[in-house]
Amino acid sequence: MEVILPIANATAAAIARVSAAFNAPHARAVVFGIHIDGHLVVEGLLIAAILFQLSRKSYKPPKKPLTEKEIDELCDEWKPEPLCPPIKEGARIDTPTLECAAGPHTTIDGKEVVNFASANYLGLIGNEKIIDSCVGSVEKYGVGSCGPRGFYGTIDVHLDCEAKIAKFLGTQDSILYSYGISTIFSVIPAFCKKGDIIVADEGVHWAVQNGLQLSRSTVVYFKHNDMASLASTLEKLTHGNKRTEKIRRYIVVEAIYQNSGQVAPLDEIIRLKEKYRFRVILEESHSFGVLGKSGRGLAEHYGVPIEKIDIVTAGMGNALATDGGFCTGSVRVVDHQRLSSSGYVFSASLPPYLATAAISAVNHLEENPAVLSNLRSNIALLHKG
Amino acid sequence: MVRLPYTTALTTLFSYGLLFAFGQLRDFFRKLIDWFRVKDVKGYAPICLGLEDFYVRRLYLRIQDCFGRPIASAPDSWFDVVERYSNDSNKTLQRTSNTSRCLNLGSYNYLGFAAADEYCTPLVIESLKKYSPSTCSVRVDGGTTKLHTELEELVARFVGKPSAVLFGMGYVTNSAIIPCLVGKGGLIISDSLNHNSIVNGARGSGATVRVFQHNSPAHLEEVLREQIAGGQPRTHRPWKKIIVIVEGIYSMEGELCKLPEVIAVCKKYKAYTYLDEAHSIGAVGQSGRGVCELLGVDPADVDIMMGTFTKSFGSCGGYIAASKEIIQHLKLSCPAHLYATSMSPPAVQQVISAIKVILGEDGSNRGAQKIARIRENSNFFRSELKKMGFEVLGDNDSPVMPIMLYNPAKIPAFSRECLRQKVAVVTVAFPATPLLLARARICISASHTREDLIKALDVISQVGDLVGIKYFPAEPPKIAEADHDKLE
Numbered sequence: 001m002e003v004i005l006p007i008a009n010a011t012a013a014a015i016a017r018v019s020a021a022f023n024a025p026h027a028r029a030v031v032f033g034i035h036i037d038g039h040l041v042v043e044g045l046l047i048a049a050i051l052f053q054l055s056r057k058s059y060k061p062p063k064k065p066l067t068e069k070e071i072d073e074l075c076d077e078w079k080p081e082p083l084c085p086p087i088k089e090g091a092r093i094d095t096p097t098l099e100c101a102a103g104p105h106t107t108i109d110g111k112e113v114v115n116f117a118s119a120n121y122l123g124l125i126g127n128e129k130i131i132d133s134c135v136g137s138v139e140k141y142g143v144g145s146c147g148p149r150g151f152y153g154t155i156d157v158h159l160d161c162e163a164k165i166a167k168f169l170g171t172q173d174s175i176l177y178s179y180g181i182s183t184i185f186s187v188i189p190a191f192c193k194k195g196d197i198i199v200a201d202e203g204v205h206w207a208v209q210n211g212l213q214l215s216r217s218t219v220v221y222f223k224h225n226d227m228a229s230l231a232s233t234l235e236k237l238t239h240g241n242k243r244t245e246k247i248r249r250y251i252v253v254e255a256i257y258q259n260s261g262q263v264a265p266l267d268e269i270i271r272l273k274e275k276y277r278f279r280v281i282l283e284e285s286h287s288f289g290v291l292g293k294s295g296r297g298l299a300e301h302y303g304v305p306i307e308k309i310d311i312v313t314a315g316m317g318n319a320l321a322t323d324g325g326f327c328t329g330s331v332r333v334v335d336h337q338r339l340s341s342s343g344y345v346f347s348a349s350l351p352p353y354l355a356t357a358a359i360s361a362v363n364h365l366e367e368n369p370a371v372l373s374n375l376r377s378n379i380a381l382l383h384k385g
Numbered sequence: 386m387v388r389l390p391y392t393t394a395l396t397t398l399f400s401y402g403l404l405f406a407f408g409q410l411r412d413f414f415r416k417l418i419d420w421f422r423v424k425d426v427k428g429y430a431p432i433c434l435g436l437e438d439f440y441v442r443r444l445y446l447r448i449q450d451c452f453g454r455p456i457a458s459a460p461d462s463w464f465d466v467v468e469r470y471s472n473d474s475n476k477t478l479q480r481t482s483n484t485s486r487c488l489n490l491g492s493y494n495y496l497g498f499a500a501a502d503e504y505c506t507p508l509v510i511e512s513l514k515k516y517s518p519s520t521c522s523v524r525v526d527g528g529t530t531k532l533h534t535e536l537e538e539l540v541a542r543f544v545g546k547p548s549a550v551l552f553g554m555g556y557v558t559n560s561a562i563i564p565c566l567v568g569k570g571g572l573i574i575s576d577s578l579n580h581n582s583i584v585n586g587a588r589g590s591g592a593t594v595r596v597f598q599h600n601s602p603a604h605l606e607e608v609l610r611e612q613i614a615g616g617q618p619r620t621h622r623p624w625k626k627i628i629v630i631v632e633g634i635y636s637m638e639g640e641l642c643k644l645p646e647v648i649a650v651c652k653k654y655k656a657y658t659y660l661d662e663a664h665s666i667g668a669v670g671q672s673g674r675g676v677c678e679l680l681g682v683d684p685a686d687v688d689i690m691m692g693t694f695t696k697s698f699g700s701c702g703g704y705i706a707a708s709k710e711i712i713q714h715l716k717l718s719c720p721a722h723l724y725a726t727s728m729s730p731p732a733v734q735q736v737i738s739a740i741k742v743i744l745g746e747d748g749s750n751r752g753a754q755k756i757a758r759i760r761e762n763s764n765f766f767r768s769e770l771k772k773m774g775f776e777v778l779g780d781n782d783s784p785v786m787p788i789m790l791y792n793p794a795k796i797p798a799f800s801r802e803c804l805r806q807k808v809a810v811v812t813v814a815f816p817a818t819p820l821l822l823a824r825a826r827i828c829i830s831a832s833h834t835r836e837d838l839i840k841a842l843d844v845i846s847q848v849g850d851l852v853g854i855k856y857f858p859a860e861p862p863k864i865a866e867a868d869h870d871k872l873e
Contacts, residue, residue, distance in 0.1 A: 071614045075654055078613050080626040083566060083657050083688060084714035098530045102520040106527075117527035118520065125517045134518050134731075135510050139501055142459040143509060143735040144700045146492040146499045151811045153492070154455040156467060159480065178701065179554035181725045191432065206720045214589055248430045277429055317726035323519050323553065336432055338453075339441055346581040347556040348493075348695040351732060357518045 101125050121290050122361075122371050124321035130360040137356035145349045149338075153349040161355040165326050168362050169296055170306050174328035175337050178350040180315030183325030184283055185211035186343030187313050190336065191281075192217040192250055199233055199278065200252040201225065203259050208252060208283060224260065227268045234276045249278040255287035255298035263291070266302040270309070279310040289319030295365050295372055322357040324350040389791070389821060390856065397791050397821050404793060408443030440815070444793070449475045451800040451812055457484045460492035461500035462832040466809055487804065488841055490827045491811035495668040495784050496755045497832030498699030498739050504747050505699075505738035509731045516730035525716075528727030536733050537704075543674065543740050544666070544692070545684035546706035548713075552721050553728040555663060555693030556582045558703035561721035562691070563659075564590035565714075567628050570617065574608055574656070575630040576600065578638065583630055583661060593618060599638075602646035605629065609654045627656040633665030633676035637818055637826070639779025639786050641665075644680045648687065657688040667697025668784050673743045673756045679782065698739040700732045759784055759831040766829055766838055773846050774859035778824075787813075787824040788845075790854055796823050798852045808844045 018041075066074075099107045102118040103125045124130060137157065147153030158176055166174040177183040188211030192198055196217040200208070203224040212219050220237065223229035230251075237249075251273060253264045266282075273280050284297050292300030297314075299306045306312070311333055315325040327337060337344060365371070455467040465484035471477065492499060512532065522528040533551060541549040552558040563586030567573055571592040575583060578599045587594045595612060598604040609627070616623050629651050631642045644660070651658045662675045670678035675692070677684050684690065689711065693703040705715065716722055743752035763784045770777045776789040790796055793814065800812045814823040829838075849855050 066614055071610050074614045075610060078623055078655065080624070080655050080657070083626065084711045087710065087713055087717070095525050095529050096527055097534055098520070098527060100515060101517040102522055102527055102530075103517070115527060118522040120521040125519070125521060127517075131514055131517060134513055138506060138509055138513065138731070140459065142461075142498070142500045142502075142699055143505075143732055144499065144695055144698075146460040146494045146695065146699065150452045151491050152454060152456055152460060152464075152466075152489065152809060154453055156455055156457045156480075159455055179557055179725070181721070182554060182557050185560075206724050210589060210720070214585065246430055246434075248432070248434075279429065315726070317519060317521055321517070321519050321521055323726055323729050332432060336438075339445065340438075342581055342585060343556055347554065348693075348701060351701050351729070353513075353731065354518060354729060 119286070119318040120321060121286075121319040121375060122295075122321070122365065123374075124319075124361055124364065127321070127360075127364065129364065130321070130357050133356050133360045134353045137353040141352040143353065144351050147349070148347060149344060149349045155349070155352045155355070157352045157355040157359070158349060161358050162326070164359050164362055166328055168366065169312070169328055171312070171328045172331045173334040174326050175334045175341075175344065176350055176355065177325040177327065177343055178347055179343070180285065180317040180323065180325045181207040182343040182347070183313050183315055183327060184208050185214060186341045187311065187327050187337065188212060188252065188281065189215040190341040191279075191311070191333075192248065196248040196250065197237060198250045198252055199230065199237070201254065201257070201264075203257050203262075204252065204254055204283070205258040208254070212252070225257070225262045225264060227265060227272070230269070231272055234272055234278065238276050249276075250281055251278045252281045252283070254283040254285075255291065256284075258286060263287075263301075264298065266298050266304050266309075270304055274308075280308075281311045281313070282309050283313055285313075285315040285325075286318055288314040288316075289361075289365055290372075290375065293372075294369050295319070316354075316358055316361075320358055320361040322354045322361060324354055324358070393791050393856070394821060397793070400793050401820065404444055408439060411443065412439070446475055448797040448800075450478060451797050454804075454809070455480065459500035460489060460494055462489055462494070462497070462830055462834075462837060463487070464489050464492075464809070466804070485804075485807065487807045487809040488837055489809055489830075490841060491809055492830070493664070493696040493828055494699065494830040494832065495664075495697045495759055495828070496673070496699075496739070496743070497830055498697070498735070499830075500832075502699075502738075502742075504742055504749075504751075505735055508738050509734050512734035513731045518731065519729050520727050522727065523724055524722050524727045530727075530730055530733075532730050532733040532737065533727065536737050539737060539740050540704050541706055543744065544690055544706045545674065545677070546690060546708070548709045549704050549706040550712050550715055550719075550722065551728055551733070552703045552705075553725060554701065555695055555703035557721045557725065558691060558693070558705060559583050559661065560586040560589060561719055562689075562705055562715065563587055563628075563630075565719045566590075566657075566659075566689070566711075567592045567626060570622075570625040572612055572624045572627045573630060574605065574612070574627065576632065576635075576642075578635055579630060579632060580636070580661070580663070583632075587630070599635075600640060600643055602643055602650050605647060606650045606654075609650065609656060613654060627654075628659055629656050630659045630661065633660060633662040634669070634783050634785060636664050636785060637787065637813065637824075639783045639826075641669075641676060641680070641780045641783055644676055644682050644687075648682055652686070658686075659689045659691065660687045662690060662692040663703075664696055664785060665783075666692040667739075667743060668759060669782055670756075673697070673752070694732075694736045698736045700735040700739070702728045702732060702736070755831040759829060762831065762833055762838060763829045765835075766827070766842070769842050770845070771857075772860045773842070773849065774855035774857045775845075775849060776854075776856045784829045785826065786829070787826045788854065789856065790823045790825055790852075791821060793823060795852050795854060796825075799825055799848060799854070802848045802851060803844060806844045806848070808841055810845075 096108045104115055106115045145153045145155055162174045162176055184207050192215040194216045198217050198219045200219055200221055201224055202221045220233055222233045256263055288297045289295045291298055311329045313327040316322050457465040457467050463486055466487050468481050468483045469478040516530055520528045537549045537551055559582035567590050569591045573587045573592050573594045574597055576599055577596045595608055597608045631647055633642055666675040667673045689707045691705050694700040741747045745752050760782055764781055767777055767786050778787045796812045796814055803810050810825050812825045
């Protein structure tokens with residue numbers, strides 16, 4: 001009994017206070033002619049309710065990371081594929097093994113055969129002078145160069161060879177690579193980075209495609225050796241696009257396509273390049289020493305000054321009968337590669353005797369331009385027949 | 386791993402900061418001056434935009450004369466370094482015809498086959514006359530000669546695998562083989578300090594690449610468990626195959642790989658292993674067979690073994706040794722085999738002769754002597770350097786020893802002062818090493834005699850005092866002299 005009375009009094013006092021709040025003058029409001037009493041209290045309660053809800057944690061389903069046992073089970077279950085797929089029955093496994101030099105006549109399994117498989121365009125395999133200079137080089141420098149170009153792998157024959165090639169072609173400078181196919185797939189990523197635009201021919205060979213893939217730029221292909229397609233592609237890319245002014249743009253073509261044997265029309269390409277302001281990377285592996293009156297390549301064949309082509313690369317494993325590759329162009333182009341071309345910086349340099357062979361081969365080409373007329377008459381004969 | 390002392394890190398950062406600030410100042414003035422000069426190439430975006438070649442222009446060009454020094458003789462233990470001069474503060478360097486005879490501590494000439502050798506060179510010259518310097522054709526169409534098949538069998542026998550295939554360049558070997566083995570849907574786990582060729586090959590393959598901490602089998606296991614349990618990114622399908630790529634000797638650290646533990650982890654989780662023995666084949670091991678022999682690992686446990694012929698055999702090119710099925714698959718599908726000119730025949734003959742010398746099949750024991758000598762030389766040199774107080778990285782028995790320099794100013798100081806005293810060393814900085822950890826790297830050869838090494842130690846000690854790179858306290862000279870007497 002004594003407990004109930006104070007509680008009843010307290011409740012009555014509370015109700016009286018609430019009603020007073022409801023009936024206080026400032027709690028009254030008139031909205032559209034309707035009296036609303038005690039609206040402030042209601043608003044106050046609503047705000048309190050909102051604040052209460054906001055302060056509670058939101059519902060997130062609990063994260064259950066995999067237990068060690070589950071990971072063990074998954075690892076046991078997992079079955080990898082075999083490292084190499086099974087070889088199909090009809091796949092060719094035997095390759096012809098030569099028993100002497102790969103000249104025009106060679107011996108396979110004791111039989112003498114005529115060799116149409118080697119890219120020995122100028123017939124320099126077996127040339128006495130070249131072999132003598134190589135012998136001298138091996139006796140002086142040994143076989144390998146034992147280091148990359150930056151760390152005592154630069155031998156004076158490398159520098160002589162670079163100067164010789166630059167002088168022969170009429171460019172400012174050149175740079176030697178130690179393997180034919182690594183030339184083009186190191187040059188392209190050195191100049192083209194993510195965000196650049198490259199327009200390339202569809203029919204370029206594997207090494208160029210690999211370079212394009214490694215460069216991570218946007219690559220647009222145009223129809224093989226089709227200048228109309230090239231023009232329309234260039235137009236589409238640069239039309240109305242103000243931003244292309246700042247982006248580096250390249251056209252990648254080969255002088256003689258390895259896969260189809262066609263010759264690229266250089267004069268058309270230069271005209272388009274100057275119109276749309278693209279830089280040209282020309283791959284001259286099969287045309288250096290073959291095209292042109294004195295073997296200086298595609299630029300001489302079409303009578304285009306070599307300065308108009310920004311970057312010329314070539315592998316020396318074809319006409320020059322040696323190994324390795326070079327890239328030539330202006331001083332800026334060549335100097336840039338000395339530090340940012342991965343096939344140059346991270347790889348051992350060309351063996352010195354191969355550089356000597358290259359110098360002798362270029363000398364031979366300069367002194368005997370008659371080999372080119374021989375080559376051309378042979379080509380014409382085969383075409384006709 | 387290298388522990389960087391706090392004060393050294395601060396001073397190095399300060400030096401780089403100063404160089405960076407000066408470089409920016411010069412760039413600013415260059416831009417001002419160029420405003421008034423006519424530009425002749427309009428409309429073409431420049432080859433390097435903005436800060437892309439800042440490091441090259443402002444930091445590297447200052448010390449350009451320490452790199453790319455041309456030589457005028459074979460890279461043997463003593464060679465002729467061509468002197469160069471510059472008229473425009475190192476932007477371009479001109480050759481002179483003067484040379485200076487220096488001790489070679491930089492070339493990769495581990496077994497001394499770099500110069501003309503009494504057994505190898507006559508055979509090389511004979512093969513040059515018979516097969517001429519190049520075959521001008523790819524391996525599959527008339528580029529394979531008897532020498533190539535002989536070398537492939539010899540390499541397979543030397544390394545301890547059933548079969549091998551050759552390539553003309555070590556860099557191309559890695560970049561072209563890895564895409565043939567693993568494609569989209571596969572996983573490559575590679576060591577964080579792997580060589581650029583492996584990184585390029587991994588990128589070109591299209592597989593997902595994950596990196597584990599350098600030489601840490603525990604972290605490798607963690608990464609493997611996480612990846613196998615998680616599956617391919619986003620789709621969570623199981624991986625098609627997993628390849629773990631490690632190197633035998635890491636060329637910038639001189640460390641050996643922890644091969645037995647790595648192989649154990651890979652076997653447990655059914656991952657394939659790829660071992661790149663570019664620096665270790667021929668140079669370590671009881672009979673020169675590389676890291677597997679040194680650490681007691683059976684070659685059959687490593688799925689694919691790769692190596693190069695540039696370092697220990699004095700030639701050029703690379704090889705892959707694996708089981709017969711894998712090699713046949715590679716011969717049919719690897720672009721470097723199908724589209725690239727085959728290896729030059731005289732270079733092949735050089736490797737054949739070099740391996741025969743190492744195995745002792747040429748009738749003498751020069752091979753065994755060379756291997757013993759390089760091990761002795763490396764251990765002697767490393768222990769002496771450590772006694773002098775230098776910070777030397779790498780494990781015992783490894784012929785590569787980096788000496789830490791840290792500060793960017795010490796790099797050209799060390800290099801030029803050593804050259805003045807007729808010792809040629811290699812210094813390496815960013816980007817081949819992390820920014821703060823510049824070092825000088827010494828490569829020991831079997832053709833270095835004890836006198837050569839003692840002279841080198843004297844010079845390095847003097848220069849080290851001048852430049853201030855003896856970061857650890859030196860041992861007292863009394864004990865050092867007693868050790869000298871013991872060894873002699």
